[in-house]
Amino acid sequence: MIEARGLTKRYGDVVAVDDVSFQIGKGEVVGFLGPNGAGKTTTMRMLTGFVPPTDGTAVIAGHDIFTDPIAARRAIGYLPETPPLYPEMTVESYVAYVAKINDVARGKRKPAVARALERCGLADVRRRVIGTLSKGYRQRVGLAQAIVHVPPVLILDEPTVGLDPIQVREIRQLISDLASPEQGESQHTVVLSTHILPEVEAICRRVILVNEGRKVIDKPLSELTAGGMTLDEVFVREIMKEAPAEQAAS
């Protein structure tokens, strides 16, 4: 579903993402992990077509992001770090607008919007103006926006940052539900970026760990924690491995 081939992003001399490759199959739920500034957001922005890679490319649901960008973007539902909302719009009209610009056919728009609102628990607030909603609800609107066109690929950038514990649980439950759909619904491939480890343990079956722009680990979660170590310990060990080398260099 997602194939990244040597994704690289340089900003002048700074290398934000360095030759990252991976393949993610249909229906997989992958945790994209790393400390702050590791290049998670940049990688996701390259996958979603927001910024082009300096080097390398990616293929989303069979569409190359360079040669077929429109189709690649259509195949993705994307929730950026801050949900991209128009504060003056109502929840329903906003989600309907996103459906429209994502080429959901006119006749299918209404049920698609209703379904997205239903799944994200927004049916009761659908006539509310987004600007008046709480942070947790805004995050849900962000999710509803990402799933309204039933994209094969869902890319979520730190979907639970800044929420209270109850909201965090609700959003995680929601993401789990999206990954294992009800009958008759198409399955989403989910990439979830985060630095919150319990989140990964709760939702994901596979982990890609990036540090300083490079891919460090790419393994199923079960394999990582097989040696009796918690994900927490694995994470710290991998990150610290890099540190001495860096000190020697400077």
Place this chain on the structure above:
Amino acid sequence: MRHIADVAGRELRGLFVSPVAYGILSLFSVLAGIFFIVTLSAFSEWVLRLQQMQAIEALAQANLNDGMIAMFYQSMGVVLLFLIPGITMSLFASEKTNGTQELLLTSPLTIWDIVLGKFLAGAIFTTLLVAIVAAYPAVLWIYGNPGPELGKTISGLLGLLLVSWTYVSIGAFASSLTRSQVLAFLLTFVILLMMMFMPAIADLGVAGTSEARDFFRYLSADVHLDQLVRGLVDTKDLAYFAVMIGTFLVFTKTAVESVRWR
């Protein structure tokens, strides 16, 4: 290109839920009313004086179009210069502060969908403003005897319409450069003012050669508006507006796209 209308529709709805659109519409209506009354009473006073002086020849030449409507249109052109930056300042700047720029650029829209959609929204709004202006000569048309000359009146309105669309394209460009609406407003305002003063600058003699002077004059929207207000529909003037709008839309497209290669 199929999504231009979608983007424009959202933009217009966004404008009309905020008080800014209504504020500008009412302010514009009030100003249009004031300028209409002022120019009309000045005209009738002038005609009265000509009658007292029995200046038959001048009276025969006096007409509503040249004596009043021209002045009215030109004043409204200046009012547009002040108000349009208030409409266009949010076009792109607010997308950046909302984070919705990321939504637009990661959805299956082309940059032209976004740019033309926003321009269309702005152009529809200013068309509404020009429609308000049109109501006043319509009053003269209904109650005046003789009323204004239809061709001239309409070509002047066309001029105002083209001026307003030009201002929208410039405002859209300014808005695409910054995330601050205030800055977008000021930048648009400065560019429009500079354009307005172009003929004055040209006449100061700093321009040097007469070709340079003509060029500076050509850049000013007012000069071309004048021609249309006088009823002279010339391709040279129409081409000016097309070139200006086209150029600034291309600039805007480049600016919006620039997040991709920055």
